[in-house]
Amino acid sequence: MKILPPLYEALRFLILDIQKQLQTIQDGLEREDPTLFDKSLERIDYIENAHINLLNRAGATYCADSCRNERLNIQCYEHISTSLKALSSRLQELTYQLKQMKSLKLIQKKPVYQAFDSLNKGLSLISAAIESESLGLAIDICRLQVRIDKTCDQQLDKYKKSLKTGQQTEALLQASFILKDVSIMGQALLRVGEGIISANVGQFIQIDRYQALEASLSELDHQLSQNDLKIHSMGETKSGCTISGVGTASEAEHSILAIFKEGKKRKLQEEKAGIESWHQKFPGIAPEVYSYQKQGDKASLLFEYLTGQTFDKLLLEKDNKHLKKGLNTLFNTLLDIWQTTRIKEPRSADFMRQLNKRLGSIYDVHPNFNLKGLQIGNVKQPSLEKLVEEAEKIERDLQVPNAVYIHGDFNTDNIIYDALTDQISFIDLHRSEYMDYVQDLSVLIVSFYRLTYFDPDTRKRIARSMEAIYDFGHDYAEQIRDRDYEIRMALGLARSFLTSTRFVLDQEHAKSMHHKGRFLIEQLIQLDKTQRKNYMIPKEIFHD
Known part of the structure; x- marks a missing residue:
């Protein structure tokens, strides 16, 4: 991801303020000191100002003559900042819930701390991921969401069993809501990682789609490394499928090696069958399919780029x-x-x-x-x-x-x-x-x-x-x-x-x-x- 000093500086301040907000909440839980929760709420104005500052700088950086990649890079900074602001808002909601609890003893602090550690790790990786020439760190940030979900889900299952006893139901419900909020914070980290990946590959892309693309490209003779991969938006079909052109960063911007299409599995199964049928009935009229990947109700096709x-x-x-x-x-x-x-x-x-x-x-x-x-x-x-x-x-x-x-x-x-x-x-x-x-x-x-x-x-x-x-x-x-x-x-x-x-x-x-x-x-x-x-x-x- 390209370093844009005015935006990068504002983003780093935003990250620092959120880390302080998170640490103060964690300290309040450890010491069972509600006054520290008030201290965490004091960071909200700093975070809001840092976010607005980044957006203002992004607006000032936009130029009518900016190329597509420059505009995308700016948009990715905005996307990351907005995702972090959403994480901060969840922390704020969490703080209000903690303040309303009569006792913090019922909260199983170990899973909360584990989730907080994952959030902290993700926040600390953002700057390094932006500066890195590899996408490895950005992918690591995305994967932290899975770890946070797993930690929270395991504890939520225990709360559900305890609720069946009919004892301390109000406190257990409050604790469950807190775990849910922590789980949702992992989504914000996922969006941050996706923003960094998007800036590097040249188009907004979600991690599951990126992984499907990687799996598809592994079947191509033309090997593309993470650093060399560039994708170009080719639009969206009326059936909701997204279409991208896949090329290399070292080639001309519009040099495309293949077309990557992702959407509902049923639609893409039908398209794959349609292409194969045309190859049998009238060879040469349809593109060659390089790869077909499916995951759940989603699927992806990588096929020949047709000139013209x-x-x-x-x-x-x-x-x-x-x-x-x-x-x-x-x-x-x-x-x-x-x-x-x-x-x-x-x-x-x-x-x-x-x-x-x-x-x-x-x-x-x-x-x-x-x-x-x-x-x-x-x-x-x-x-x-x-x-x-x-x-x-x-x-x-x-x-x-x-x-x-x-x-x-x-x-x-x-x-x-x-x-x-x-x-x-x-x-x-x-x-x-x-x-x-x-x-x-x-x-x-x-x-x-x-x-x-x-x-x-x-x-x-x-x-x-x-x-x-x-x-x-x-x-x-x-x-x-x-x-x-x-x-x-x-x-x-x-x-x-x-x-x-x-x-x-x-x-x-x-x-x-x-x-x-x-x-x-x-x-x-x-x-x-x-x-x-x-x-x-x-x-x-x-x-x-």
């Missing part, structure tokens, strides 16, 4: 040539995939069923969309639920005759185009399955529209991209004699327009998507069977 740009990034380039070329390559790739994976099994995407399941989530973000049958004068606007119910009747008779293997979450940020090799790659493959090809195309069209880039030129590129995807699907439908393409595409677009509003907080943009989705459903349910055979989606739907 996602389509939401291509869209922002002023020169349209890469976007056009990327779309053409995508269309050719999809034709190859569909030809290779096509099976003679009819499938229904059940777009309205998908929409029905997400109505609650839509209303959570946009309660104003929940009209419940609005009526103005003689004009009644049906609820979205009613529209979906009517559209489901149409969809019951719709199936694609030959299913193909689809991505399943075909958004602009899950498709990578490498302009140098003119190749397409897929990521985030946990929903891949045999399905109607319109599922992927409709999702992709709306994922372009929902992008919150509002300058006129970009919106024109978005509209042209949406129209190109629709036309590609239309041509493919004619080629395979798919007579229901327009109806299924309209239902798919309606589903995606409406469900995508839950990811968009901009009210005008969300309203536009909501109205487009309702319009398509309303248009379809007004047609009879003969009219639906000749139905064409109005291309105005792709424009603002």
